[in-house]
Amino acid sequence: MSKYLIIAGLLSIIFVLIYTRVRPYLKLIQKVVNSLNVATDVNASTPARQKSSSKSKLVRCDRCGTWIPAERSLTLNSGLATFCSPECMAKKPASKERKIAG
Numbered sequence: 001m002s003k004y005l006i007i008a009g010l011l012s013i014i015f016v017l018i019y020t021r022v023r024p025y026l027k028l029i030q031k032v033v034n035s036l037n038v039a040t041d042v043n044a045s046t047p048a049r050q051k052s053s054s055k056s057k058l059v060r061c062d063r064c065g066t067w068i069p070a071e072r073s074l075t076l077n078s079g080l081a082t083f084c085s086p087e088c089m090a091k092k093p094a095s096k097e098r099k100i101a102g
Helices: 002-055 087-092
Strands: 058-060 067-069
Touching: none
Parallel strands: none
Antiparallel strands: 058 067
């Protein structure tokens, strides 16, 4: 029984010694693979990000104050007012008087 323990101990020591020698190379391989994955992810997502950032200019609804993409906004014929929905366009404008707190 004791010789099996000695053999197991020797094998574990040999494994640890080999692993400590090989570990830096394993780390290097892992870094290279991760950098290649990041590079392919960046290349795949870059065109989509550029499209969305250039197209999606945000404008504010004149009635409710909600920010929406410019291509989804509704404008009057004069082009001076922008709205987020037909409901906001149909609403009466809020009164310009200040409300008294209390």
